Amino acid sequence: MIVEIGLGLQSDKRAGDYARLARAAEAYGFDVLTVFGDLMYQPPIFPLLEMAAVTRRVRLGPACLNPYSMAPYEIAGQLAALDLASHGRAYLGLARGTWLGAVGIDQPRPLTVLAEAADVVYRLLRGDTAGFDGKVFRLAPDTTLRYAVRRPDPPLLLGAWGPRGAALAGRIADELKVGGSANPDMVAVIRDRIRPGADAAGRSVDDIGIVFGAVTVVDTDGEAARAKARTEVAMYLAVVADLDPTVTVPDDLLARVKSLVAAGRDVDAGRLVPDDLLDRFAFSGTPEQVAAQAQALIDAGVRRVEFGTPHGLTDDRGVELLGGAVLPMLRREAT
Numbered sequence: 001m002i003v004e005i006g007l008g009l010q011s012d013k014r015a016g017d018y019a020r021l022a023r024a025a026e027a028y029g030f031d032v033l034t035v036f037g038d039l040m041y042q043p044p045i046f047p048l049l050e051m052a053a054v055t056r057r058v059r060l061g062p063a064c065l066n067p068y069s070m071a072p073y074e075i076a077g078q079l080a081a082l083d084l085a086s087h088g089r090a091y092l093g094l095a096r097g098t099w100l101g102a103v104g105i106d107q108p109r110p111l112t113v114l115a116e117a118a119d120v121v122y123r124l125l126r127g128d129t130a131g132f133d134g135k136v137f138r139l140a141p142d143t144t145l146r147y148a149v150r151r152p153d154p155p156l157l158l159g160a161w162g163p164r165g166a167a168l169a170g171r172i173a174d175e176l177k178v179g180g181s182a183n184p185d186m187v188a189v190i191r192d193r194i195r196p197g198a199d200a201a202g203r204s205v206d207d208i209g210i211v212f213g214a215v216t217v218v219d220t221d222g223e224a225a226r227a228k229a230r231t232e233v234a235m236y237l238a239v240v241a242d243l244d245p246t247v248t249v250p251d252d253l254l255a256r257v258k259s260l261v262a263a264g265r266d267v268d269a270g271r272l273v274p275d276d277l278l279d280r281f282a283f284s285g286t287p288e289q290v291a292a293q294a295q296a297l298i299d300a301g302v303r304r305v306e307f308g309t310p311h312g313l314t315d316d317r318g319v320e321l322l323g324g325a326v327l328p329m330l331r332r333e334a335t
Helices: 017-028 045-054 072-085 110-126 163-172 185-200 222-243 251-262 266-271 275-281 287-300 315-329
Strands: 004-009 032-035 059-062 092-094 156-159 175-179 209-218 282-285 304-312
Touching (some): 110 163, 156 163, 163 175, 185 209, 209 222, 209 315, 222 251, 222 282
Parallel strands (some): 032 059, 092 156
């Protein structure tokens, strides 16, 4: 099996930019294009539909939508629309979501919410008329979609780090994404966390593709790339550093980073991130450095490596270097 390489895009661009980047990515040989679902950015469906119109091969999907701010029937509709527009190349990413407290949305019972949301979405895509009476979501009998559906079962990706979320992915998902990590030491941890859910569902742990994705900044000026990556990763570090049991971050360092990020001083926060920590939570540096980081994840057993925004000192230059320089260096056969 050949390991997939994807690009993850932030939805902060102008109309037309997504099409240009998507054409370039497909021409370079990328396999997957992902659009993030971060709070207060453009909804992923807009860039995904633009990219679907100008590509023919790459898989496309949001990573991730959340069922707290979007009802499952709406998620099903957006997934069905993307699958129609892409002629069967869509996947669905679901996660509990981050930062929703800023818009007054609580997130109780996340595992139940995710499991039931996925159940409702795929019942609707299958045209199941039996109804659904869950603890959170419900479908009355004979409630069905009133438009054409390309496929009843586009792949499901769950975004999770923790043992319970990973176990849920082992039970119901095709892929599990660990967002915000470039750490090969976490791959074995995630596989072990997937296993109980896979075993309970009578599945092999190898049936669930492990995806690692993180902030990426590549440039021939490696120091400039790493400086920008430090700034970019600071806001995510405040979220994910506590989730990685293989990394020890001094409490005072994390507190200072969080404080500076909260004050809008991301550049100052990024300056505090040491090299070894940066390499656990971002891909950064020269093409050779970024390729070595990605190869370590491939060798550790991931199914997909996803290079996240901003890709380079500019979007276009980053995609050019990732596609033209980094991809050719990678040995992509799964071990």
